[in-house]
Amino acid sequence: MSSPDSAVxxxxxxxxxxxxxxxxxxxxxxxxxxxxxxxxxxxxLPKGPAPVVFRTFTPTTLLPYNGEGNQPVYLxxxxxxxxxxxxxxxxxxxGPYENFAGRDASRGLACQSFDEEMLTKDLKAPLxxxxxxxxxxxxxxxxxxxxxxxxxxxxxxxxxxGDPEAASA
Amino acid sequence: MDSNTSIVAKLDALVAELxxxxxxxxxxxxxxxxxxxxxxxxxxxxxxIHPFLLARQSTAFPVRQPGxxxxxxxxxxxxxxxxxxxxxxxxxxAPRWTSGRKGDLRDIWKAAVRGTVEEDGRVTGKQGKIYTxxxxxxxxxxxxxxxxxxxxxxxxxxxxxxxxxxxxLTDSVELLAAIFAGAFYGLKTIIIPHNLDxxxxxxxxxxxxxxxxIAEAGALDLSLVAKGNDQLSQVIWVAKLGSRHMDWNxxxxxxxxxxxxxxxxxxxxxxxxLAGLEVPTWDPSSPTPSVTTVWxxxxxxxxxxxxxxxNLVSGIAGLMYSIPRPxxxxxxxLVLSIDSLSRSYPLCQIMTALxxxxxxxxxxxxxxxxxxxxxxxxxxxxxxxxxxRTMSDYHxxxxxxxxxxxxxxxxxxxxxxxxxxxxxxxxxLNQVANVGPTAELSLDKLRLLCVSHRVDADPEVQLDYExxxxxxxxxxxxxxxxxxxxxxAGAVFQTxxxxxxxxxxxxxxxxxxxxxxxxxxxxxxxxxxxxxQITVSGPSVISGKTALAxxxxxRDDNTFQLx
Numbered sequence: 233m234s235s236p237d238s239a240v241x242x243x244x245x246x247x248x249x250x251x252x253x254x255x256x257x258x259x260x261x262x263x264x265x266x267x268x269x270x271x272x273x274x275x276x277l278p279k280g281p282a283p284v285v286f287r288t289f290t291p292t293t294l295l296p297y298n299g300e301g302n303q304p305v306y307l308x309x310x311x312x313x314x315x316x317x318x319x320x321x322x323x324x325x326x327g328p329y330e331n332f333a334g335r336d337a338s339r340g341l342a343c344q345s346f347d348e349e350m351l352t353k354d355l356k357a358p359l360x361x362x363x364x365x366x367x368x369x370x371x372x373x374x375x376x377x378x379x380x381x382x383x384x385x386x387x388x389x390x391x392x393x394g395d396p397e398a399a400s401a
Numbered sequence: 402m403d404s405n406t407s408i409v410a411k412l413d414a415l416v417a418e419l420x421x422x423x424x425x426x427x428x429x430x431x432x433x434x435x436x437x438x439x440x441x442x443x444x445x446x447x448x449x450i451h452p453f454l455l456a457r458q459s460t461a462f463p464v465r466q467p468g469x470x471x472x473x474x475x476x477x478x479x480x481x482x483x484x485x486x487x488x489x490x491x492x493x494x495a496p497r498w499t500s501g502r503k504g505d506l507r508d509i510w511k512a513a514v515r516g517t518v519e520e521d522g523r524v525t526g527k528q529g530k531i532y533t534x535x536x537x538x539x540x541x542x543x544x545x546x547x548x549x550x551x552x553x554x555x556x557x558x559x560x561x562x563x564x565x566x567x568x569x570l571t572d573s574v575e576l577l578a579a580i581f582a583g584a585f586y587g588l589k590t591i592i593i594p595h596n597l598d599x600x601x602x603x604x605x606x607x608x609x610x611x612x613x614x615i616a617e618a619g620a621l622d623l624s625l626v627a628k629g630n631d632q633l634s635q636v637i638w639v640a641k642l643g644s645r646h647m648d649w650n651x652x653x654x655x656x657x658x659x660x661x662x663x664x665x666x667x668x669x670x671x672x673x674x675l676a677g678l679e680v681p682t683w684d685p686s687s688p689t690p691s692v693t694t695v696w697x698x699x700x701x702x703x704x705x706x707x708x709x710x711x712n713l714v715s716g717i718a719g720l721m722y723s724i725p726r727p728x729x730x731x732x733x734x735l736v737l738s739i740d741s742l743s744r745s746y747p748l749c750q751i752m753t754a755l756x757x758x759x760x761x762x763x764x765x766x767x768x769x770x771x772x773x774x775x776x777x778x779x780x781x782x783x784x785x786x787x788x789x790r791t792m793s794d795y796h797x798x799x800x801x802x803x804x805x806x807x808x809x810x811x812x813x814x815x816x817x818x819x820x821x822x823x824x825x826x827x828x829x830l831n832q833v834a835n836v837g838p839t840a841e842l843s844l845d846k847l848r849l850l851c852v853s854h855r856v857d858a859d860p861e862v863q864l865d866y867e868x869x870x871x872x873x874x875x876x877x878x879x880x881x882x883x884x885x886x887x888x889x890a891g892a893v894f895q896t897x898x899x900x901x902x903x904x905x906x907x908x909x910x911x912x913x914x915x916x917x918x919x920x921x922x923x924x925x926x927x928x929x930x931x932x933x934q935i936t937v938s939g940p941s942v943i944s945g946k947t948a949l950a951x952x953x954x955x956r957d958d959n960t961f962q963l964x
Contacts, residue, residue: 251422257430264434268441271820274902275452276957283471284464385464 287388289313290398291336291355294390298334299324306387308336310373311359313388314380336390338362342373358392448822450725450899458897459912459959470921470931470955477722477915485722485915486940487714488756492685505689505710506584506752507680509717510551513755514544514680517732527732529755532762533574534737534779535642539762542574545678551578552676553669554637555586558613561635561661565589567611569602569621572742572767575639575665577751579615580742584689584710585681588613591693591705592743596768599625601703605695606630609705613637618644618664624653627660639665694743696887697769697855706887708745708943713752715941716745716890719916720883721753728849728879728898730784734759735846737782739791741768746853746883749891750786759784769855770794783846789854789882790862792872800871815874819901824879847878849898854910856886856893856935856951856963863963866903873901884910884963886949890941893917893949894961909960910953916941919961921953931955932964 248254289306294313297306304317305324316323323329329337331346340350342365352360365373391398454476462480465471478484487503490512495501502508516526531547532539558566566588570576576592583590591609593602595617603626606614610632618638627633638649649664689710695703708716721729730736736754740747742763754761762780764771769788773795777785815825850872854863864872864882872880879899883892896911913919921933932954938946952964 248422248424249426251424251427253419253422254424254427254430256419257427257434261430261434261437264437268437269817275456277453277456279957280457280461281463283461286464286466387464 284315284385284387286386287313288397289388289390290393290395291352291359291390292393293398294336295334295355299330305333307332307334308338308390309341309377309380310338310362311390312377312386313390314384315387316380316384318384336360338373339365341376342369344372356393359390446818446821446823448899449824449901450822450897452822455897455900455902455958457959458900461959466920468922468924469936470924470933473913473919473955473959473961475723475913475915484918484939485715485718486711488718488721502685503711504714506581506692506713507683507689508714509752509756510548510581510584511680513758514548517758527758529732529758529760531574531577532735532760532780534762534764534776537779539779540642547574547578547581548680549673549676549678550575550665550669551582551585552681553672554579554615554665555582555588555681556676557637557663557668557672558582558588558635559586561613563588563613563635565591565609565611566613566615566635567591567593567606567609569593569595569597569614569616570639571595571617571765572738572763573639573765574763575615576742577761577763580692583692585683587690589690589693591695592748593695594697594703594741594743594768595620602626603628603630605703605705606633609693615639615665617641618647618649623660623662624655627656631659634659634661636660636662637665637668638662694745694748698857704887706745706943708890712890712941712943713749715916715939716892716914717749717752717756719914719941720746720749720891720895721756723895723914724849724881724898730754730757730759730849732758734783735762735780736760736784736786737762737764737777737780738786739764739767739771739773739776740786740788740853744769744788744853744855744885745890746851746885746892747786750851754784769858774799777844781844781846784849784851785844785847785878786851786853789852789864790858792850792852793862793864793868796864796868796871800868800875812871812874816870816903819870819873820903822899822901824901825874825877844876844878847876850876850878850880851883852880853883853885853892854963856884856949860907860963863907865907866905869908870901870903882908882910884961886935886937886947886951888943888947889917889937889949890943891916893919893935893937896960907963909956909962911960913937913961914941921955922948935961 294306294308297303299305299320304315305320306313307316307323321327323333329346331348332340335351339360339362340346343350459473459475460479461471461473474480488508489501490504490508491501515524516528518524528544531542566583568576568579580590591611593605599622607630612632613635614633615637618640640649645666650662652660652662691707691709692713693705693707696706697703730753736759738747738751742748742751751761762782764776766776770790773791818825869880881895881898883895885892892914894910894913917937917939920936921931922936924933932952935949935951935953953961954964956962
C-alpha cells in the first residue's frame with residue numbers, strides 16, 4: 233500500500249524555539265523569576281499622629297479649646313490641663329459638663345456642681361486658690377483628678393494671666 | 402449571539418494555533434516554570450518575626466515638651482506602666498500570685514548555684530560551668546569552687562573592716578568571685594580596668610578611697626600604688642597558674658606595717674574548710690553595696706560610674722527580656738565575653754547568663770579592642786559578647802578582603818534570605834561562603850552575637866548594615882547591636898534580634914530597652930526630622946536620669962540612629 237511518495241519522508245518540520253507559545257512561556261518565566269528575586273522594600277507603617285506639644289495656658293488662651301467646631305476639648309484641674317476630647321460626649325458642646333470645656337473646672341468638680349457660677353468669671357483674675365473648700369470637697373476633687381490622670385492626657389498647665397511663665401510660652 | 406460565538410470561535414482558533422506550535426522546547430520551558438514555582442514554594446519560609454513589629458519598634462508618648470521629642474519606650478513596657486526594674490525573683494514558699502522581688506547580685510549567684518528550674522518550678526539543679534580561657538586552653542571551674550573562693554575572700558576583707566574594695570584584674574573567675582564577694586559581704590566594689598599604669602591606678606584608688614586592692618601578682622609596683630593612698634590597708638594578689646610557686650607575700654620596705662598582703666590561692670587553700678561551699682544566707686530586704694566601673698574618657702584615666710544594685714538588676718533584666726524567649730540565653734548556652742567585665746554591657750550580659758544558668762567563659766585578654774579570631778579559639782561558644790571596635794576591626798581585616806567570587810555569590814543568595822526576613826540555614830552554601838573569612842574560627846555552635854557600641858566611641862567603629870549582614874552570614878549567628886552610655890546599666894538601645902533589614906549607612910541601634918525611657922532634647926526649632934541629644938531615664942539609670950554625650954535621630958520605624 234505504500235506509494236512511492238511516502239517512501240520519501242516529509243521534510244521534517246523545523247522545531248523552532250521562537251514560536252509564539254514558546255516566547256509567551258519564556259517571558260512568563262522571566263517575569264516569575266524577576267518577581268521572585270527583585271529586592272523587596274521592608275514593610276513600613278504610616279507615621280502616627282504627631283505628639284501634642286505641652287503648653288502653658290492662661291484662662292484666656294485655654295478658652296478656645298471648648299470643642300466648638302473641630303477643636304479639642306481641654307479643661308483644667310488645679311493647674312493641670314487635661315485633653316478630654318475622647319470624652320467629648322460629656323465635656324464637649326451639648327454634654328452635661330459642657331460648662332467646663334476650656335475652663336478651670338477645679339471648683340465645679342469639687343462641689344459636684346456644673347453651674348456657671350462655679351467658674352471664675354474674670355479670666356484676667358488670679359487662679360482660683362480653692363482655699364475656702366472643706367475637706368469633703370477637696371477629697372472629691374482629689375478623686376476626680378485621679379480619674380482624669382488615669383483616663384486623659386495632661387497636655388499643659390494653667391497659670392494666671394500675666395504670670396512670667398505664660399509670657400515665655 | 403452570533404458575534405459572541407464568533408469571538409469564542411476566534412479565541413478557540415487562536416489557542417489551537419498557538420498550541421499547534423507545541424514542541425519539545427515548549428515542554429522544557431513549561432517544565433522549567435513548574436519546577437521554579439514548586440522550588441520557590443518549597444523553599445519559601447515564614448519570616449522570623451512579623452514585619453509590622455519591625456516597622457514600628459518603639460512607642461512614642463502622645464504629648465511632648467517643647468524643644469524635645471516625645472518619650473520613647475520599648476514595646477514591652479507601654480506608657481503608663483512601670484519600666485522594668487528588676488528580675489522579679491520569686492522566693493520559694495512565697496505565694497504564687499505575689500509579684501517577685503527586684504533581686505540583686507546575690508540572687509543572681511544564688512540562681513546560678515541552684516541550677517536550672519523547669520517550667521513547673523521543679524529544681525533540676527543542672528548548673529552551668531565557668532571557664533577561664535587562656536590562649537588555646539580553657540580551665541573549667543565549678544560553681545562551688547567559686548562560692549568557696551568568694552566566701553574566703555569576702556570574710557577576710559569583712560573581718561579586716563574594709564568597706565571599699567578595688568578590683569584590678571583581667572577577666573577571670575577571680576574577678577567574678579570578687580564581685581560577688583562584694584555583694585554578699587557588704588563591700589563597695591570598684592572594678593578598674595587592668596591595663597592602667599600604676600600612676601593612673603593610684604589616682605583612681607585615691608579618688609575612690611579604696612581600702613583594699615585585688616590585683617594581679619607582679620603586675621603592679623606596690624610602693625608606687627600605695628604612695629598617697631594611706632587608706633589602703635589590704636592587698637590581695639592573684640597569681641597566675643604559672644607563677645604560683647613564687648612567694649608573693651613579700652611587701653616593699655616603705656609600705657611594711659601599713660599594708661597587709663595576701664595571695665588569693667594561698668588564702669583559699671588555708672581557709673577553705675572554714676568558709677564552706679554554701680552560699681551565705683541573707684535578708685532580702687538588706688541592700689547590697691554599689692558596684693562602680695570606670696568609664697574611659699579621653700582626657701584622664703577615666704571617670705567613675707557608680708551603679709546602685711537596683712540600677713544593675715534593672716539593666717540586667719532589661720537586657721535579658723529584650724531578646725524574645727526562643728533566642729534568650731538558656732542553660733544550654735556557653736556565653737563567652739571577649740569584652741572587658743569592667744564595662745557595663747558585658748558585665749550585665751554575663752550576669753544575665755549566670756542568672757539563666759548558662760555556662761560562662763571569661764577570656765583573660767578581653768577588652769574593647771581584641772583580635773576576634775584569637776580571643777574565640779579556646780572554647781566553642783554559642784553566644785559571644787563583643788565590642789563594636791573588635792567586630793569592626795575583624796570585619797575590615799578578615800571578612801572583607803577574603804571574599805572571592807564564589808563566596809560573593811553565596812553571600813548574595815544568603816542576603817536575599819536575610820532581606821526576606823529569615824536567617825539563612827547552616828548548609829552547604831554557608832560552608833562555601835565561610836571558606837576563607839572564618840575558616841580559622843571555632844564558631845560552629847555560635848548562634849548569637851551581642852555587640853555593644855559606646856556612645857562616645859570613635860564613630861569609625863560604628864557598624865553599618867552591610868557589616869551586620871556579613872556578620873550574620875559568615876558566623877551564622879543572629880546579631881544584636883546595642884548602644885551603651887555612662888550611667889546607664891546594661892544598654893540604652895538594642896536592636897531586635899530578628900531585624901535583618903538593610904538600609905544605607907551606619908546601622909540604627911533599635912528601640913530603647915524595657916528598663917529605660919528615652920527623650921531627645923535640644924531638638925532644633927525647624928528640624929524636619931526628629932533629632933537631638935539622647936536623654937535617658939529609668940530604673941537602670943544612675944540618679945534616675947542622665948543626658949548622654951551623643952545626638953541621635955529617630956527613624957521612621959521608631960528606631961534610634963546615632964548622628
